[in-house]
Amino acid sequence: MNRQLEDGERVVGTEVLHGGSTAEMRRLTVGAPDGSTRDLVLRSFVAPCHRERAEDWLGREVGALTVLAGTGVPVPGLVAADPVAAHAEHPSLLMTHMTGRTVLNDEGVETRVPLLARQLVAIHAVRPAERPPKYEALTTADTVVTPAGARTAAWAAAIDVIRGPAPPYEGRFLHRDFQPGNVLFDVGSADPAGARITAVVDWAAASWGPADLDVAHCSANLALLHGPEWGLRFAQAYEAAGGVLAAAVSERRYWLVRDALASSEEVRPVSRTWREAGRPELTERAVEQRLDAYVTALMDATADDWGCPPPQAGEPRR
Incomplete structure (x- = not known):
């Protein structure tokens, strides 16, 4: 030192x-x-x-x-x-040392989500001369932990989704753990609308892979922190910020489901970290219930829910 x-x-x-x-x-x-x-x-x-x-x-x-x-x-x-x-x-x-702090509370989430989306679009726009290692999937169909009392039909269908091969993708520079816990905000203003991002930290998982995967990871964290609806909203915010995701519903669902199911193996440590950070209501059981609701919502979602472009004439919906 x-x-x-x-x-x-x-x-x-x-x-x-x-x-x-x-x-x-x-x-x-x-x-x-x-x-x-x-x-x-x-x-x-x-x-x-x-x-x-x-x-x-x-x-x-x-x-x-x-x-x-x-x-x-x-x-x-x-x-x-x-x-x-x-x-x-x-x-x-x-x-x-970077100024700012993480913000995990519900207040102001509607302001922070577009900021997170714009920041992630900027990260994916980086074109390194040398690519980092390929992404790690973090879960398999055989390691998923289905929560007690979960909607078994939805989870069985979700697990079947990731049994198949990964869809083709155009590679991007990924953070791979982009989520509210790794983003610092300027909280000098009492008005949540005045928030701004001061730093993105913890690049230990930097990878090369599909933009959808970074979006899926942040979506899953937002769903568990703030409610399942925020998982779907983040993908919409990413596109509104200029980001490009997979065009087919089946491909978007694959990446979103894959990272949501990966969260099933981390519920205990993640919920403990969030409680220690000032969210005492996020017990292990509460996070499991939100994850169940989010996985079910992903399996029920349609092209309209994700803003996917309609298929061309003669092209089947996937």
């Missing part, structure tokens, strides 16, 4: 940052001889189960922060990285 500081600088304060589920985050206040200070953030993979993948995750994050520097996408500046703990106690990444 010290080798990354300027001459005469030293760490004069530390603060644990909460909200991350795979890495420990600390805000470091660095003091200079002239009395000025600056803030850095140290991201460290401490748990043995996460250290195993730390080199891959940190490699992806270093690549993403390097690619995105100067693009207009608000991301932390890369200071240093030690993916294999050659110089630090744990695999770590040091970056600049």
